[in-house]
Amino acid sequence: MPVSTAPPDVYKTARSQGPNGDLNVNSNLTWMFQVDTNFTYIMRLHFCEFQQSKVNQKAFNIYINNRTAQGDTNAADIIAWSGGKGVPTYKDYAMYVDASNGGAGGEDVSLQMTPSKFAQPEYLDSQLNGLEIFKMDTMKNLAGPNPKPSPMQANQDGKREFRRDKRITAFIIGSAGGVAAVLLCALCFTMYQRKRKFQGSDSYTSSWLPIYGNSHTSATKSTISGKSNTGSHLSNLAAGLCRRFTLSEIKHGTQNFDESNVIGVGGFGKVYKGVIDGTTKVAIKKSNPNSEQGLNEFETEIELLSRLRHKHLVSLIGYCDDGGEMCLIYDYMSLGTLREHLYNTKRPQLTWKRRLELAIGSARGLHYLHTGAKYTIIHRDVKTTNILLDENWVAKVSDFGLSKTGPNMNQGHVTTVVKGSFGYLDPEYFRRQQLTEKSDVYSFGVVLFEILCARPALNPSLPKEQVSLGDWAMNCKKKGTLEDIVDPNLKGKINPECLKKFADTAEKCLSDSGLDRPTMGDVLWNLEFALQLQETADGSRQTTPSRGGESEDLAGEGGGTAVNVGGAGEHDVSDLSSEESSGIFSQIVNPKGR
Numbered sequence: 001m002p003v004s005t006a007p008p009d010v011y012k013t014a015r016s017q018g019p020n021g022d023l024n025v026n027s028n029l030t031w032m033f034q035v036d037t038n039f040t041y042i043m044r045l046h047f048c049e050f051q052q053s054k055v056n057q058k059a060f061n062i063y064i065n066n067r068t069a070q071g072d073t074n075a076a077d078i079i080a081w082s083g084g085k086g087v088p089t090y091k092d093y094a095m096y097v098d099a100s101n102g103g104a105g106g107e108d109v110s111l112q113m114t115p116s117k118f119a120q121p122e123y124l125d126s127q128l129n130g131l132e133i134f135k136m137d138t139m140k141n142l143a144g145p146n147p148k149p150s151p152m153q154a155n156q157d158g159k160r161e162f163r164r165d166k167r168i169t170a171f172i173i174g175s176a177g178g179v180a181a182v183l184l185c186a187l188c189f190t191m192y193q194r195k196r197k198f199q200g201s202d203s204y205t206s207s208w209l210p211i212y213g214n215s216h217t218s219a220t221k222s223t224i225s226g227k228s229n230t231g232s233h234l235s236n237l238a239a240g241l242c243r244r245f246t247l248s249e250i251k252h253g254t255q256n257f258d259e260s261n262v263i264g265v266g267g268f269g270k271v272y273k274g275v276i277d278g279t280t281k282v283a284i285k286k287s288n289p290n291s292e293q294g295l296n297e298f299e300t301e302i303e304l305l306s307r308l309r310h311k312h313l314v315s316l317i318g319y320c321d322d323g324g325e326m327c328l329i330y331d332y333m334s335l336g337t338l339r340e341h342l343y344n345t346k347r348p349q350l351t352w353k354r355r356l357e358l359a360i361g362s363a364r365g366l367h368y369l370h371t372g373a374k375y376t377i378i379h380r381d382v383k384t385t386n387i388l389l390d391e392n393w394v395a396k397v398s399d400f401g402l403s404k405t406g407p408n409m410n411q412g413h414v415t416t417v418v419k420g421s422f423g424y425l426d427p428e429y430f431r432r433q434q435l436t437e438k439s440d441v442y443s444f445g446v447v448l449f450e451i452l453c454a455r456p457a458l459n460p461s462l463p464k465e466q467v468s469l470g471d472w473a474m475n476c477k478k479k480g481t482l483e484d485i486v487d488p489n490l491k492g493k494i495n496p497e498c499l500k501k502f503a504d505t506a507e508k509c510l511s512d513s514g515l516d517r518p519t520m521g522d523v524l525w526n527l528e529f530a531l532q533l534q535e536t537a538d539g540s541r542q543t544t545p546s547r548g549g550e551s552e553d554l555a556g557e558g559g560g561t562a563v564n565v566g567g568a569g570e571h572d573v574s575d576l577s578s579e580e581s582s583g584i585f586s587q588i589v590n591p592k593g594r
Contacts, residue, residue: 342487441509
């Protein structure tokens with residue numbers, strides 16, 4: 001097809017129902033769109049099958065406004081339409097939307113898909129890669145009534161301002177001979193996520209907005225932000241627990257952001273090693289105006305970490321919102337990230353017992369997030385670069401810019417745009433956009449195999465079946481060949497019973513369905529039991545597994561809070577050499593969208 005038909009990214013991504021056929025046949029993929037009445041609309045559905053390769057492997061029904069567009073004997077079959085795997089195609093369906101109740105107001109039109117039981121396909125699933133809606137009229141007039149303002153446009157307490165994503169484009173196409181005027185509204189809702197963004201929702205911002213109305217200050221010493229004379233968007237409690245630094249203090253502590261003090265680069269910006277109050281070593285994240293992370297992540301990190309104190313969570317010391325800069329100041333983690341101690345490093349290899357202890361510490365931090373605060377907190381970006389180590393080898397979970405929390409978590413899940421890191425991303429969350437604490441459990445399962453096998457979660461240089469560590473480890477586990485991919489430095493040093501308990505725990509974490517995954521409390525208990533098995537085999541002191549971790553709550557009522565958490569521009573992470581990454585603090589290198 002012509003390149004102008006649709007961007008390649010539309011055909012490279014798709015929304016489907018998932019692998020559970022029994023569940024799929026009793027459910028629909030459904031989209032709703034508000035349109036003007038008394039017009040004809042053409043729905044152009046874009047398809048490209050990039051998994052199956054034969055006819056009738058996937059067949060599904062299509063309903064538009066509860067009327068059958070494709071169904072039963074004429075079910076949709078992408079391969080039959082396109083002629084092969086990876087070949088794009090599209091189908092057009094026209095409909096007239098009549099005015100309801102004799103008026104001229106707007107009306108919702110629906111698009112639904114469900115597997116065709118009549119066609120008896122091999123896989124009971126449905127799929128859509130992209131959608132366009134054309135508004136048509138033969139009277140050369142596409143005008144409709146003034147739309148009702150979206151509730152999301154309302155300015156709530158001065159915090160929510162409607163913003164239009166510059167990437168959304170309206171195309172006006174004139175037809176030959178002046179017969180019809182066509183307005184093309186590009187409603188591509190694929191995983192490429194071409195849709196409106198507004199501040200305070202799951203989006204990222206390409207430019208910085210200060211948290212304070214007046215970001216300039218003449219103060220010479222840092223203050224408690226809650227007592228600052230500038231108007232803060234942070235709650236009084238969060239501001240009162242978090243120290244506010246001036247830009248001059250930050251510049252002095254980092255030698256004016258000298259490049260020699262850079263210890264890492266992440267999606268938020270560069271991370272500097274610094275000194276405050278004369279002797280206290282800190283890690284300072286400095287915002288990058290061109291970064292895909294911004295105000296939402298800045299606020300989220302402060303709102304969460306100012307209320308949480310736990311031995312296995314990185315402590316936030318303060319922040320700076322001064323002179324047009326945004327900085328976050330944390331405790332300095334002198335031993336860097338967990339990842340840089342596992343592979344591609346010149347550091348001494350970690351013993352198996354040390355790896356177990358680090359896994360247990362990380363699990364305690366996540367278990368506290370899920371159960372120890374007032375509301376469930378889902379980290380949403382669990383990986384080995386977000387697990388930091390202090391000088392005493394205590395593992396601490398870091399980087400809460402993507403985290404989600406709030407009372408709506410008590411309903412079991414929250415529907416949200418997918419965020420995370422490839423290789424660690426929960427496939428169920430990816431398919432359904434329903435985030436639960438089990439999404440963190442899945443990511444932690446990949447971390448466990450990373451600890452065991454000492455290789456990246458994704459390695460494109462390997463054969464296709466080995467690229468994803470999670471998939472490859474699960475495959476080896478089922479075949480009984482898991483020991484073949486264990487870190488060679490650990491061969492013969494792991495008690496067989498300990499290895500079995502550890503591998504079984506990681507395998508359960510990677511279950512395709514969240515319901516089949518253990519809670520983080522169960523994961524913690526199993527890891528502590530695995531450590532006990534190893535210590536027993538080594539003749540060391542035995543420990544008794546417990547169901548919780550140490551915590552100190554400074555905020556009261558569990559320490560959590562309902563915050564308006566924005567999304568983030570995702571970022572991939574690659575490794576630095578040991579010389580470059582010494583003392584690294586957080587996400588490492590390549591502030592790139594993921």
